[in-house]
Amino acid sequence: MKDLPRxxxxxxxxxxxxxxxxxxxxxxxxxxxxxxxxxLTLLPEKWALIENYGKVLRTIPVLTFVMNGLIVCxxxxxxxxxxxxxxxxxxxxxNFRGREVLFGFVMLGLLVPYQTTALPLYLGFHxxxxxxxxxxxxxxxxxxxxxxxMLRQFFKALPDxxxxxxxxxxxxxxxxxxxVILPNAWPAMTAFAIFSVVAHWNDLxxxxxxxxxxxxxxxAMGILAFRSxxxxxxxxxxxxxxxxxxxxLVFAFLFAQRRFIEGVTMSGLKG
Amino acid sequence: MTGVSVTAVTKSFGTxxxxxxxxxxxxxxxxxxxxxxxxxxKTTLMRIIAGLETASxxxxxxxxRDVTTLRAADRDVAMVxxxxxxxxxxxxxxxxxxxxxxxxxxxxxRIPFVGPFVGDAKAKLAAIADETxxxxxxxxxxxxxxxxxxxxSGGQRQRVALGRAIVRHPRVFLMDEPLSxxxxxxxxxxxxxxxxxxxxxxxxxxxxxxxxSEAMTMSDRVAVMMDGEILQIATPEEIYLNPADIRVASFIxxxxxxxxxxxxxxxxxxxxxxxxxxxxxxxxxxxTFAVRPEDIRPExxxxxxxxxxxxxxxxxxxxxxxxxxxxxxxxxxxxxxxxAPDRQARTAVGEQIRxxxxxxxxFLYEVNGKRxxxxxxxxxAAYV
Amino acid sequence: xxxxxxxxxxxxxxxAHMRPRVLFPDxxxxxxxxxxxxxxxxxxxxxxxxxxxxxxxxxxxxxSKSFNWIGLENFAAMTADRTFLASIRNTVVYCxxxxxxxxxLALLLAxxxxxxxxxxxxxxxxxxxxxxxxxxxxxxxxQYLLHPSIGPVNVxxxxxxxxxxNWLGSSDWVLISLGIIGVWDNVGFNLVLFLxxxxxxxxxxxxxxxxxxxxxxxxxxxxVTWPLLGPTLLFVIVITMTRSVRVFDxxxxxxxxxxNHASEVLLRTIYQExxxxxxxxxxxxxxxxxxxxxxxIMLVQTRLIDRRVHYG
Numbered sequence: 001m002k003d004l005p006r007x008x009x010x011x012x013x014x015x016x017x018x019x020x021x022x023x024x025x026x027x028x029x030x031x032x033x034x035x036x037x038x039x040l041t042l043l044p045e046k047w048a049l050i051e052n053y054g055k056v057l058r059t060i061p062v063l064t065f066v067m068n069g070l071i072v073c074x075x076x077x078x079x080x081x082x083x084x085x086x087x088x089x090x091x092x093x094x095n096f097r098g099r100e101v102l103f104g105f106v107m108l109g110l111l112v113p114y115q116t117t118a119l120p121l122y123l124g125f126h127x128x129x130x131x132x133x134x135x136x137x138x139x140x141x142x143x144x145x146x147x148x149x150m151l152r153q154f155f156k157a158l159p160d161x162x163x164x165x166x167x168x169x170x171x172x173x174x175x176x177x178x179x180v181i182l183p184n185a186w187p188a189m190t191a192f193a194i195f196s197v198v199a200h201w202n203d204l205x206x207x208x209x210x211x212x213x214x215x216x217x218x219x220a221m222g223i224l225a226f227r228s229x230x231x232x233x234x235x236x237x238x239x240x241x242x243x244x245x246x247x248x249l250v251f252a253f254l255f256a257q258r259r260f261i262e263g264v265t266m267s268g269l270k271g
Numbered sequence: 272m273t274g275v276s277v278t279a280v281t282k283s284f285g286t287x288x289x290x291x292x293x294x295x296x297x298x299x300x301x302x303x304x305x306x307x308x309x310x311x312x313k314t315t316l317m318r319i320i321a322g323l324e325t326a327s328x329x330x331x332x333x334x335x336r337d338v339t340t341l342r343a344a345d346r347d348v349a350m351v352x353x354x355x356x357x358x359x360x361x362x363x364x365x366x367x368x369x370x371x372x373x374x375x376x377x378x379x380x381r382i383p384f385v386g387p388f389v390g391d392a393k394a395k396l397a398a399i400a401d402e403t404x405x406x407x408x409x410x411x412x413x414x415x416x417x418x419x420x421x422x423x424s425g426g427q428r429q430r431v432a433l434g435r436a437i438v439r440h441p442r443v444f445l446m447d448e449p450l451s452x453x454x455x456x457x458x459x460x461x462x463x464x465x466x467x468x469x470x471x472x473x474x475x476x477x478x479x480x481x482x483x484s485e486a487m488t489m490s491d492r493v494a495v496m497m498d499g500e501i502l503q504i505a506t507p508e509e510i511y512l513n514p515a516d517i518r519v520a521s522f523i524x525x526x527x528x529x530x531x532x533x534x535x536x537x538x539x540x541x542x543x544x545x546x547x548x549x550x551x552x553x554x555x556x557x558x559t560f561a562v563r564p565e566d567i568r569p570e571x572x573x574x575x576x577x578x579x580x581x582x583x584x585x586x587x588x589x590x591x592x593x594x595x596x597x598x599x600x601x602x603x604x605x606x607x608x609x610x611a612p613d614r615q616a617r618t619a620v621g622e623q624i625r626x627x628x629x630x631x632x633x634f635l636y637e638v639n640g641k642r643x644x645x646x647x648x649x650x651x652a653a654y655v
Numbered sequence: 656x657x658x659x660x661x662x663x664x665x666x667x668x669x670x671a672h673m674r675p676r677v678l679f680p681d682x683x684x685x686x687x688x689x690x691x692x693x694x695x696x697x698x699x700x701x702x703x704x705x706x707x708x709x710x711x712x713x714x715x716x717x718x719s720k721s722f723n724w725i726g727l728e729n730f731a732a733m734t735a736d737r738t739f740l741a742s743i744r745n746t747v748v749y750c751x752x753x754x755x756x757x758x759x760l761a762l763l764l765a766x767x768x769x770x771x772x773x774x775x776x777x778x779x780x781x782x783x784x785x786x787x788x789x790x791x792x793x794x795x796x797x798q799y800l801l802h803p804s805i806g807p808v809n810v811x812x813x814x815x816x817x818x819x820x821n822w823l824g825s826s827d828w829v830l831i832s833l834g835i836i837g838v839w840d841n842v843g844f845n846l847v848l849f850l851x852x853x854x855x856x857x858x859x860x861x862x863x864x865x866x867x868x869x870x871x872x873x874x875x876x877x878x879v880t881w882p883l884l885g886p887t888l889l890f891v892i893v894i895t896m897t898r899s900v901r902v903f904d905x906x907x908x909x910x911x912x913x914x915n916h917a918s919e920v921l922l923r924t925i926y927q928e929x930x931x932x933x934x935x936x937x938x939x940x941x942x943x944x945x946x947x948x949x950x951x952i953m954l955v956q957t958r959l960i961d962r963r964v965h966y967g
Contacts (some may be wrong), residue, residue, distance in 0.1 A: 003771050010767050010774065014781045021784070023807060024796040038805040069911070079695075087692035096685030096691055102693070109700055111953055116946045119929055119939050120706030121699065123717075143695030173684035202790050204904045205922065211932055220791045223909060227795065235799050242792035253787040257780050260787060264844065265851040267967055323862050343865045369878070373868030435867070549752035586744035 016149075019134040028239035035235045056243055057228060062244050064215060065222035069248070072137045072207075072218055073197045080196060081143035081189060086177045088151035093163055094173070103152075109145030115205055122209055124262040137218070141200065147192050154188040155181065187262070194256075194263030201249055219245040272336070274299040274475020275321040275443050276322060280329030282315055282499075289315050292329070293498040297475040299334075299442075301506075302466065304478045304486035306497035307522070314447060316496070319444055322346045334442050344373075349441035349474075353448040355432040356418040363431050367403040370439045375399065398451040406438040409471070426457050433465070434462060437472050444469065444476040450485065462489055477567060483523050485512070491601045495519045517559055517636040526564050529606045531579070532601030532633075533560035541635060541645070544601040546579045550645040558643060566607040566632040569595055569624040578625030581606060586620060588612070597624060707946075710939035717933035729940035739941065741916040742924040745830060749920065750899040752834035753841060757890055760838065761845030766880065768846075769853045779850065783843040790840065790904040797836050798909055800822065824911055826917030833918055836905050841898060845891050852887030856880065889956060896952045900945070921945050 022042065027035055031048035056062060091097070091103055117140070125136045158181070166180045182189075204220040210215060217225060228239045253260050282290040297303045305313040312500040316322040322333055322343030330339040338346050349370070357366050371383065380392040387393060407413040410430040420428055428451060436444060449465070450458045466489050469476045480486055486493045494504040495518075503515040507643045516521035520528045531543040535558050541550040543560055545574040552558065570578055584605055585596035593612050596605040606626060635643040711729060715722035733739045750818040768778050785793060800806050801822035809819035822832040860879045869878050903922040906912060912927070925945060929938030 003773060006767055006771050007774060010764070013764060014778055015782070015862075017781055019789075020793055020796040020839070022829070023800055024793075027799060036805055038810050040807055040810055049865075065865040079660060083692040083695055086688035090685045090688040094681045094685040096682040099685060102689060105696065105701075109696065111950055112700065112704065112946065113897065113949055115901065115903075115925065116707055116942050117700060117703035119710060119935050119942065120703040120924075123706070123931075123935070124703070133727045140699045143692055145698055145700075146697070148692060173688060177688065189914050198787055202904070204791055204907060205926065208907070209926070210780055220904070223789070223791045223795065227908070235802075235805075238795055239799060242789075246792040249787045249789065250784065253784070256779065257776065257783075261779065261783060261847050264786070264847055319863075321862075321866060323865060343836070343862075344870045346736045348866065350863070350866045352859045352863060354857065354859055356857065356859035356880070358863075358882070360861065360885070369864075370867040373874070435863075 024239045030236050052236045055237045056241045060226045065219045069219040073200045075138040076141045080144040084147035088148045092152045092155035106145045118146050132213045191263040276329045276332040283327050287360050300473050302491045303474045304490040304493050306486035311496045312499040325599050348443040349436035350445040351432045351449045354639045355428050367434050368399050371399045406434045434510050444474040446478045513596045516640045525609045531560040562628040562633040564607045567628045572623045578627040707939045711943045715936040743920040746921045753837040753899045754895050757838045761842050765849035784841045794905045794908040811886035820874050824913050829918045856883045883964040893956050
């Protein structure tokens with residue numbers, strides 16, 4: 001088979017890539033003494049699956065963290081789309097004075113990573129008494145210039161006739177956005193949705209800043225907190241925790257691979 | 272001397288047979304078209320000749336040399352692609368020179384920046400620049416040498432693609448639907464230019480197209496392909512006047528040839544819907560009767576009972592002729608007659624007419640395709 | 656909002672003197688539709704950005720009642736601040752390590768994947784896995800892998816007779832360790848972008864190259880693949896550089912900047928100064944430096960190379 005060398009190289013690379021996962025799972029079911037024996041065997045002699053995972057579930061409310069992650073990510077996504085879809089439509093299809101200026105601000109926003117605005121935002125939320133709240137976690141990300149940019153590109157490609165027909169049918173601009181544009185923007189929106197959810201599920205910087213209360217911890221913070229509780233001695237339990245919080249997105253990914261990858265690549269190549 | 276010789280080539284992709292035993296010879300200096308509907312295998316055949324695909328069985332020879340197992344880069348063929356396939360990052364001059372550079376300069380001499388200083392690279396590059404300039408002038412793009420493909424019009428890009436092909440003085444010149452991306456007016460103009468170019472180059476040219484008028488107007492011989500087989504390969508006149516298969520007859524000629532389900536009776540007379548066609552055949556049973564629009568005349572119903580009854584459904588005035596669409600009892604698709612414009616006065620939609628085919632120019636086929644020999648009874652004078 | 660009448664809807668077809676009436680509905684609608692986004696933008700992006708600009712020139716500390724304008728003093732202090740200087744140095748070294756490696760590997764793997772028909776989806780999924788895996792969680796897994804005594808990596812190294820460095824603990828090795836994790840993290844992302852870029856290369860170009868005499872894989876790469884990946888490559892470089900400059904999660908999880916500031920990076924310094932020492936003014940100044948670096952990356956790359964890379 002001519003394909004063998006290629007598959008062999010790719011196979012080796014894949015194995016290296018998977019090493020952290022393999023060991024994470026393997027260690028998560030090992031009892032502490034086996035972990036410290038520093039052996040290279042993957043399978044445990046004595047299975048500690050219940051003990052390790054049990055300890056994790058008892059010590060930290062994993063489910064709560066996952067719930068928080070979901071609430072925050074989908075909350076962010078909801079507002080991002082709510083604001084970006086009409087704005088992108090207006091910038092793409094409507095002709096009005098000031099449009100170019102607005103788009104200029106959008107481009108400017110693309111250059112600025114969100115971490116730059118952390119300090120004043122913190123001050124603001126503090127003044128408003130909104131620290132340690134879902135609002136603090138969600139609000140800063142509601143205006144996604146990236147969503148506006150990407151959706152605008154997409155909308156520009158939609159035929160003008162579609163909108164002309166809707167206007168002739170008597171629809172106002174508002175209806176046009178939600179009844180004509182939205183259904184046609186599905187691929188772009190799901191692509192962006194995935195991009196956004198992955199980015200915010202993984203985010204540590206901002207939640208670390210605004211959240212002190214344990215029951216609002218996002219998954220990333222949850223793991224961090226668990227680490228300090230555990231003080232890193234029982235690696236088995238640590239790995240079990242890591243597995244539990246990493247699992248949701250990994251499963252979602254394996255389930256809907258193509259969508260995930262579209263989400264990431266759409267961001268790049270249309271731009 | 273034979274430029275290209277294809278012998279019994281088959282090609283299968285998995286369980287699908289794309290080419291079912293195709294043989295064709297193209298002489299040096301000859302222009303042969305492979306024409307057929309999409310999916311007939313013509314592009315696959317061309318790619319096998321080029322060396323971009325390998326045949327499942329059968330062989331390809333180029334100027335007497337067996338190239339069946341050689342890859343494209345070793346075959347010394349030149350090809351023009353449907354979408355031109357120009358290197359977008361290179362100028363016209365560079366695009367034209369790639370085939371020469373790849374073949375004449377060694378790997379060392381091709382290394383960017385330092386390559387040109389190795390050995391006789393400078394002299395070779397100068398010669399290459401010369402030749403590309405000449406080819407460009409020949410094609411009328413000499414003034415575009417420094418532009419990139421994105422800055423050219425469709426017609427100009429096509430010339431660059433042609434230039435890249437001829438700059439090597441190839442033995443075999445392959446063209447894969449090169450005109451299909453041009454607008455109609457440009458297409459007609461470029462047809463003639465391509466044939467002129469072919470004559471200057473003098474190579475064996477294989478031209479793939481789905482447009483039968485292109486094939487008919489440009490070629491020395493036409494090979495009509497369908498479903499992976501060559502149904503007939505002959506001069507355009509022969510193909511038109513003597514189509515060997517019902518599918519060839521239907522594909523070549525515009526408007527399409529008229530076909531009628533017919534019956535060859537025990538007396539040998541061929542009838543459509545119990546109306547005599549004026550042909551006799553040794554075959555018996557169901558056959559297909561075919562006649563071109565210009566060879567079937569609409570006559571008044573008042574004539575005696577010759578001809579096939581029909582009524583006119585549509586009239587198209589084209590200026591130099593008129594096309595009548597008529598429906599018969601036997602045919603589901605309308606029969607089309609081409610008549611001289613001065614007969615306009617006698618034709619109106621709904622009118623009942625009788626269709627009289629010219630038996631001397633009609634064809635008879637087995638129901639599944641092959642041409643049947645016919646003769647006309649001595650009473651033919653009455654039909655002419 | 657207006658329900659525009661048909662005559663106005665077909666804006667482009669109207670004559671010049673009708674144009675003012677055509678724009679009116681659009682202006683109202685335009686601003687109305689963008690209003691929520693504008694509000695969010697102003698509140699969450701624009702004003703805070705201005706806020707950072709202002710803060711950087713003050714000595715404000717969180718919790719204090721007042722602050723002073725101190726001009727460029729914060730920036731002066733930075734030049735003498737060992738931690739900050741280490742931070743800049745480390746971030747640069749980290750980028751120099753992660754960017755070329757993750758891009759080169761991703762390109763190689765992408766070409767290998769594209770070269771054949773089998774296993775494409777599988778390999779793509781495997782390499783992309785780190786991108787969707789919670790960074791903090793995977794960092795924890797790496798911590799185990801790189802553990803100096805019980806981690807499998809060192810066990811293997813010791814078995815082979817090679818040295819067994821203290822990957823995350825020693826100041827000599829920590830940046831490299833973080834770099835390795837960074838490459839692992841980024842390869843999948845870049846790979847997917849390259850794959851998409853590779854599929855946009857018309858197949859015909861490879862056929863034309865073959866006909867033109869390009870025989871080896873190297874010729875095909877230099878004649879077709881590399882030039883046509885130009886735009887993708889540029890994008891990937893910019894993306895990877897900005898992602899690398901923003902490294903935070905792995906550092907915060909694994910080393911907290913240690914040991915001895917050997918893994919101190921920009922974002923972590925910003926975090927420390929701002930939210931541990933509450934020196935908002937100083938942290939804002941560092942933030943501006945951070946922003947300047949990010950802007951520089953984007954602008955320099957796009958300006959310098961963009962024109963050469965886009966073929967119309």
